[in-house]
Amino acid sequence: MESNLSIYTTLLTMESLNLLPSDVFPAFIFGTLTYCAILLFNMTVLLTIALNRKLHKPMYILLFNLPINDIIGATSFFPQLVSSILSNNRSITYSACFVEALLTHLYGAGSLLILTAMAYDRYIAICCPLKYNTLMSSNNLLKIVVSIWTLDITIIGLLLALSFRREICFTNVVDMYCNNPSLVRLICGDxxxxxxxxxxxxxxxxxxxxxxxxxxxxxxxxxVVAKRQTDAKSKAIQTCGTHLIVFLCLEFNAFFALVAHRFQSVSPYLRRAFGVSVMVFPPFLNPLIYGLKTQEIRKNIFAFYKKRKVFVK
Known part of the structure; x- marks a missing residue:
């Protein structure tokens, strides 16, 4: 075991990207464009919901939290990644690594909580339509949103607080980005x-x-099956089916990425692939799935760009 190292003077080293010199610039451009696209897509959904009073409904207010969370996740991952690609330097300070891990886990837990709240909203809307306005009133909706972020910040904050040490024994971060399992491996002792x-x-x-x-x-x-209404059945299956697929993909990827750290026999390449996919695909695809596939949001986005086009002319 190495001697104790101070977190204030010691740099950590993340896993190498193993890029050839000829691949550095294309990888930098691809990473930067991907991050910019994530910001553009999610900000479009955010502004569309925020600026249209017709969309100030429980379903869309819950959805409003998803792009905020996705921006947090993408920002915890991409800036550091593209910077290390360009500089060919995988070193990071402990404080920066700690913040990245905190934001990463806030994003992961927040995604699950928000998608769960959205599933509950659809359940009330379809199974208890007469009670919808009561159960999803403004006060109850506020309680749900506050509970999501309070639970997320409290549980994840404590998780990372337990991993914080003034002295560490190792400096190698065994992942493509900083997270709690990789920080725990740096700790001296039990x-x-x-x-x-x-x-x-x-x-x-x-x-x-x-x-x-x-x-x-x-x-x-x-x-839906009991109602025997073809239109209602197809609409519910389309809306809820998409939501369920997104949720299960996130659930599986996040679970495997976290559990893989506890088993030495798991291929590091497979662990990296699942870990990176959690950070890249949901922030990129969520605004497209929940934005462009949601009729009211899609109409408002297209209407906004049409007005802007007319104004420019």
Missing amino acids: TQFNNIYGLFTIALFQGLSLLIVLFTYVQILIT
Whole structure:
């Protein structure tokens, strides 16, 4: 074991990107354009919902939180990545690594909580339509949104606080980006409590979210089949089916990326692939899926660009 190292003077080293010199510039351009596209898509959805009072409904207010969360996730990952690609330097300070890990886990847990709240909203709308205005009133909606972010910040904040040490024994971050498992591996001594609490957060966010989402969609499916209305059935299946696919993909990728750190036999390349996919694909695809595929949002986006085009002419 190495001697204790101060976090204030020691640089950490993340896993190498293994890029050839000829691949550096294309990778930098691709990463930068991807990040810019994520910001553009998510800001478009945010502004569309914020500037149109017709969209100030529970479903869209819950959806409003998703692009905010996706921007947090993309910002925790891409700026550091493209900077290290261009400089060919995978070193990072402990404080920067800690902040990146905090934002990464806030994004991951926040995604699951927001998608779970959206599933609950669809459940009330389809299974209990007469109670919808009461159960999803402004006060209740505010409580849901505040609860999402409070739970996210509190649980994840404590998770990262447990991993913070003034002195560490290792400097190699065993991942493409900083996260809690990689920080725990830097710690000197016993990390059993960190591992127990880490498993608790996985069970809380991923296990509980999965149970709630599956329960709500089973109930939605039963209700839709019982109504025997073709239009209602196809609309519900299209809306909820897309949401369920997005949720399950995120759930599976995040679960594998976290659990893979606990098993040495897992291929590091497979672990990296799942870890990076969690940070890249949801922030990129969510605004397209929930923005362009949602009729009211799509209409408002197109209307905005038409007005802008007329104004420019």
